[in-house]
Amino acid sequence: MTDRNWTPTRRTVVKGIGAALAAPLAAPYISTARADAAPIRFAVIAAQIADHTDYMNGAVLAVDEINAAGGIKGRKIVIEAHDIDLFTPEGTQAAFRKVADSKPHAIGCAFTLIRIPAVEALGDYKAPYLVGDTNFDLITETKSKREKYSHVFQVDPPEIYYGRMFPKFLETLAAGGEWKPINNKVHIIREQGNYNATIARELIATLPSSKFELGPITEIQYPVQDWGPALQAVKQSGAGVIMLDHWAGAEEAAFVQQFVADPVKGALVYVQYGPSQPEFLNIAAGAAEGIVWSTVLGVYDDAQGAEFRKKYAAKHSGVIGLCYNGSAYDTVNMLKNAWSNVDAEDLKGVADYVRTHVYRGVDGAVSLDNEYQAALHYPLQTEDLNKGMAQLYFQVQDGAHKIIQPTVLAESKFRKFPWA
Amino acid sequence: MTDVLRIENLSAGYGPLGVLHNINLTVRAGERIGIIGLNGHGKSTLMKAIAGLTGWQNGSIKLNGIEIGGTRSQGPGRYTHKIVRMGLALMPQGDALFHGLTVADHLDSGAYTKRAWRERKQRREYVLGIFPPLQKLLGQPVGKLSGGERRMVSLARGLMADAKLLLVDEPSLGLAPKISKGVVEALMKIDIRDGAMVIAEQNLSLLEGKVTRLIGLHAGKLKGGSVSPDVPLHETAHHH
C-alpha cells in the first residue's frame, strides 16, 4: 500500500466485497494452510474519522518498511483494515467480533469510544490488542479482569494525567520566566464528554495544591455551532489561563480563530489534544500562532522522532499529525520485535513479549509491565524517559508545532503570544 | 373563419371509467356554445379533457389547428400549462383559486402567459370594466371573499389570459339565482373577438337564447344540438 492518503478506492471496495463474500467459504482453508510462508496478519480497526486515518497511515508506513527489509523471518506483514461504527455499541461490537473471527496475529486501533463493550467483543480470542485509548476507565476495567483481558494493552497513559500535569506545566513555565501570568485564574471551557470531564475533574482536584486557582467553568457541547458565548465568558472572567478542554481539532481551530480576532490581552490559551491533528493548523492557519497545547501521546523531536517525521512528511503532503501516526508506527515495530523473537502463531507468547519488553519508539518509551498494562506517564509516573512516555507541550511558532516542555525534549523556548 | 376548437372522436375517463364517448365538436371563432346536461353526464370531463386534466383520453383535439389531444394516460395535468399557454382559459367548477393571494395577484396570475404579462395593466382595466365590483376588492385576500365574489375572481382571472378559447364550467353553481344571472350577463358582455367561448351549464333557462348554439350532453355523448356550425340541427337530433 503506497497510497498517500488512505481512502478506499473503487478497487479496494470491489476486493472488499469479494473478500466479504468469500471469507466464510475460504475460512477453513486459510486456517489449515501452512503458516510458515503465510504473511503475518495485523488487523487495524479504523473508522472514517481523521485520527484513525493518521493511525492507518502510520501503520502502513511501518509495515512497508518492514516488508521492504525482507519481513519477519521471511514472512511479510499484511494490514487488514476493518471499518467500525464508533458511535453505537452494536456497531463497535460487530467490528470487534468480525476482527476476532478473522483471527489475525495482532490487533491495533487508535481509539474506540464505547470501550468496554469493544474489548468484551474480542471474547475468547487472545491476540494482543494494542490501543491508544487514553482512557482510565478502560484500564481500570481490564485490570479488574486481568485474566480475561490479559491481551489488552493501552499504548499511552490515561487522560487523568492531562489534568494532574497542567498546574505543573504552568508553574514550570512561569518559573522559567518566559511567561508572566496576568493572574492565577484558570478558566476551563469544558466539553461534556467523559474524556474532557475527567480531565477537568483531575485538574480541579490538583489546582489547590498549586499556586494557580480555579476560575469559572464554561460548558460546551460537541458539535459547537457557536463559540460566541464561550468567548464572551472568557472576556468577562479575564482569567490569565484559558484551558479549552475539548478534543475535536477542527472546532478548537474555530475557537482559536475567533478568540484571536478579539482576544483577552495577555491570557495564555491552552488547547487540549486537538492540534495534534493536521486539520487544526490547516484551519486555524495564522490565527494559531502562540497557542499552547499538549498530548500524552506525541511524536518526539529527538533523532528517532525527527526521522519518523521526515519519512512521514515525504509520503503525506501538508501539515502532518503528531499523535496516532507515530503511535501506529511504534505499535507495528513493537510487534515486529515480538514476532522476531516469538513465533507469531503463539499469541500468548507474543502478548507476554510485548508486556515484558519496554519499547522506545518515536512517541516515547512504552512499558506495559504494570498492573494496568498501560504506558507510563513521564514525569508523573516515572522520572525515567526510557520507561515513560513524555507528555509533550507544544506551542505554535511560525506556523509549526514546537515542543516547549518537558525541557529535556524541548525544541524551542516559549515565546510571547501575539496578544500578550 | 377558422375553427378555434375541433374535437374528433374524443373518449376520456378516469381509470376504468369511460366518461366521454366519441365526442365530435367544432367551435368557430366568434361563437358562444352552451353545453347543457345534468350532473354526472360529462360536462366537466369534456372541459377537463380539453385542458388535459382527465385520467386518460384518446382522440384528436385541435386548438387553433394545433393538436393538443392524442392518446395519453400519464396522469392528469402534466401538459395543462402548455395548453394554457397556447391560448386556453378554463374557469373550473371548483374555485381553483389561491386563498392567500389578493384579488390583484389573481388577476396578474391570470395574465401569466408571457404576452399577457406585458399587457397586464391594460387587461386589468378591461376586466375590471366587466366586473366592476372587483375594483374595490383588489387588495383583499381571496379567502375572505363571498362565493359570488370568488366566482367573479375566477372568471376575471380567466379573462386576463390571452385566451383564444374560454371554457366556463357551470358559472351558476352554488350561486343564488339572481347572482348567477348577473354572472351570465357578464359572460355575454365579454368580447371574444377572434376567440370562442364554451359554457357548460345544468340550467337550460340561463343560457337559452343567449348563445350561438346549445348542445345537450347526455351519458357522455353529445345530443340534441348541432355539433358543428356546418351540420344542420336535424341530423344530430336524437332519434330512437
Place this chain on the structure above:
Amino acid sequence: MDPYYLALTTVTLAAIYGLLALGISIIWSSLGMINLAQGFTFAVSGYGAWLVAQYLSNNGVAVVAGGVLTGALTGALIGGIAFIPLYDKPNFPLRSLIATLGISLFGGQCLLWIFGPRVKALPKIFGYGNIHIGPAVASYDKIGSIVCSAILLLLTLGWMKSSRRGLEIRAMMQNPEGAALVGVGLRSTAMAVMMVTGAMAGLASVLLSQTYFISPFAGVTPLVKGMVVALAGGLGSVAGALIAAVLIGFIEAITAVSLGGQYVLITQFLFIIAILLVRPRGIAGMIEHTRE
C-alpha cells in the same frame, strides 16, 4: 448579561436560521415536500466553495458564488430525484420525505468517501478584524454574515413578491391545480424553487463554514435547527419562518449566555414543543392560509 452582545448574536443566528428555514418552508408549501436533504445541500455547498477556493480563486466573491452555485445545482438534483419522479405518484409526501432522507444519507457518505474524513477550511471572505458598534464588538465575519443573508433574504422576498416567477411560486404554494390552469408549469417551477432554496442553503453554508469548517456531516445540525425554526414558524409561512428565526436565535443566545451552551438544544426543543402544543400549525399557522 450584555444586551448588545445578545442582540448581535440573535441577529447573526436569525440570519443563518432564516436562510435555512425559509428554504424548507418554501419547498414544503410550494411542492408539498419536506426536504430533509437541505442539510446535504449545506454540506455539498461548503465543498463547492472549498473547491473554488482551492483551484480557481481565493477571491471572496468567487468563493461565495461557488457555494451558492453548488447549492443551486444540488437543489436541482434533489428536485430531479425526489420530486419529479414522485409528485404524481401515490403517497407522495411520505415517499418524497424518505427519498430526501435517502439522498442525505447517500450524499453524506459519498462526500466522506470522496473528500475523506479530514475537515476543510474556507478562506476568510471578510478578512480578519473587528468593528466596534457602541459597546459591542463584532467581527467582520459576523457583520458580513448578517449583511449577506439579509441581502439574499430581501432579494428572495422581493423576487417572490413582485416577479412573474415569484407569483408563480406563490400561486403554486396555494393551489397547484389552479396554478396549472393559469399556465404555470409544475416541473419547471419546482426546479426553480429547488434551485433558489438550494442557493439559500449554499450561502448559509459558506457564511457558516468560513467561521467554522466544512465536513461531510456539517449539515446535520443546521438542518435540525432549520427544521425547528420552520416548524415553529408554521410550515409554509414566510413571515412565520422569519419570526421564528428571530425568536429561536434569541432563545439560543440567551440560553448560551445565562445557562450554558449545553442547554441550547434543550431549550430550543422545549420552546418548539410548547409552541406546537399551543398552536399546532406554528406561529403563523393562524395568520396565513397555508397549504393543507
Place this chain on the structure above:
Amino acid sequence: MTAPTESTPQAIVGRRRIVPALRGHGGASWHRWRYPLTRRTPLLIETDYNRTTLAAERRILNPRPVLWTVALLILSFAPPLFGDNSFVAASTNFAMYSAINVIWMLTIGTAGIFSLASLATVGVGAFGTAYLSVYFGFPFWAMWLVGPLFGLVFGIFIAVPAIRLEGFYYALLTVGIAELCRVYVIQSKTLGAAAYGLFGADGFVPKGMPEHEGLVIGYYAAFVLLLLALTLYRAINGQRLGRLLRAAPEKHEAFAEALGINYRLARIQVFLISSAALGGVGGFYATLLHGASPSLFTMDQLLLLLAMIVIGGIGTTEGAVLGTLIVTLFDKVFIDLGPVRLILIAGIMLITVLFLRGGIFGIPDQFAAWRAKRQSERRGLQSGKGGEIMPEDAIEIADKQSIAVRRFDARLKEELRGLISDALIEEHRTTHGKRRSDPLERVLTFFRRQAVADKYAILAVKAFAEYRIVALSGRRGVPPRVVDDQVFATPEDALHGVFVKRVQDLMES
C-alpha cells in the same frame, strides 16, 4: 401444480387467481384448528374435487402463514449453526431490531400515528433499566420486567402532543424529542458519565460461559423476543383494537366516529401498548449489551431504522423483518466495506422509495394494480361497453360489482324502452290510484328505485292549485331546482307530468 379451476370462490370477475393445488383431502381438519385464544384458523384451506379428473385437491388460499413458518424455522436454527461469532451476533441484532420494527409497525400502521420516536422509546427503556441495574443492582429479569414501565411512562409523555398534532408536524416533533433525549443523556452525569453510554448492567448470559455459547443464548433470547413481538402484533392488529382502527382509516375518521367508534382512544391505546413493548425491548437491549448508549437517540440510527421499514414496506410485519434483514446484513455483516455499505443501503432505500409504492413486499400488489389500470384503460376506450358508467369525478372503481350493476341497469333500460308506448302513458294518466297493468308496474318500479340525485319531485306552490316539478339535488342543504315552466293544477296532473318527464329521460338515455 395443476391449472386452477374456474370455481375458486375468491376469483374476481375477469381475472384469474392462480393458486397451486395440492393433492388429497384434509381441508376440514384445518378448519377445526384454531390459534390459541382466537377464532382464527391457522390456514385458509379449500378442498375440492377437480372437475375433470375428479381427484381431491387442496388449495392454500392464504400462503403467508406457511411462508412465515418456513422463515421462522430457518431463523430458529440457521444462524447459530452456520455462522461464526460475528454472524451470530449480527443475527441477534437482526432479531432485536426486527422486534423493534414490528412493534413500530403497530404505531405507524395500526394506530396511524407517524411517530419517529420508536427507537427513542427503546432508548428510554434501556437507559432506565441500565440505571437501575448499575446503581441499584437490578438483575436481568427485573430489568426485563421494569423496561415496559419506562416505555409506558415515556409513551404517555409523547402521546400528549399526538392528540393535538397531526402528520408531519408530529413526525418532526418526535425527531425533536429524540434529539432532546440524546442531549439530556450525554450531558447527564449519571446516565452519560461515559459520554457514549451507561454500561455495566447485568446480562442474562451466565458469567463464565464460553463466548460462542453465550452468543447463541443471546441469539435465541432475541429470537424469542421477535416471536413475542410478532404475537403482540397479531394480538393487537388482528383483534378488536386493530379492527376498530381499520374502520377508521385516515380521512375517514368522521365516518368511524359516526358509527360510535372511539378511534382516538383506540389509537392512544395501541400507541401506549407499543410504547410499553418498546420499553421492554429496551430492557432486553440493556441486558444484551450490558448497558445503553446515546446512539439510540441519534438521527443516524433512526435513519437506518427508517431505511429498514421502507425497504421492506411500511405497514406489514414481513416487510419490517425483511427490511431489517437487508439493512443488518449490509450494516453489520459487510461492515468491512466501510462507507460504501451505507451508500449501498441508501441506494437501496432510494430505489425502493422511487419505484415501489409499498416496499419489496408491495411489488405483487403494485404489479397487479398497474396491470388493472392498463386493462381498465383499455376497457374504458371501448366505449360500447363502458358507455353507461358515468359519475363524472369518479376515479378508479375498486368495486367491480358496481360496474356489473350499471351494465344490468343498461340492459333493463333497453328492455323497458320496448314497453313504452302511447297507450302506456295514457294508462298512467287514467289509472291513478287504481290497479295497473304489469308493463306499467314494471316501468314504475324502475323509476321508484332511482337514486335521489336529480330525482323529480313535486313542489306544491299553492296547495290544490299550483304544482311544479322540481329535481332533487341529492345533497344535503342544496335545495331542489325547478325543472321547467310547466304548472299543474292538480297533484295527479303533476304526478303524470313527472312520469312523462321520466319516460322522456328513459328514452333519451
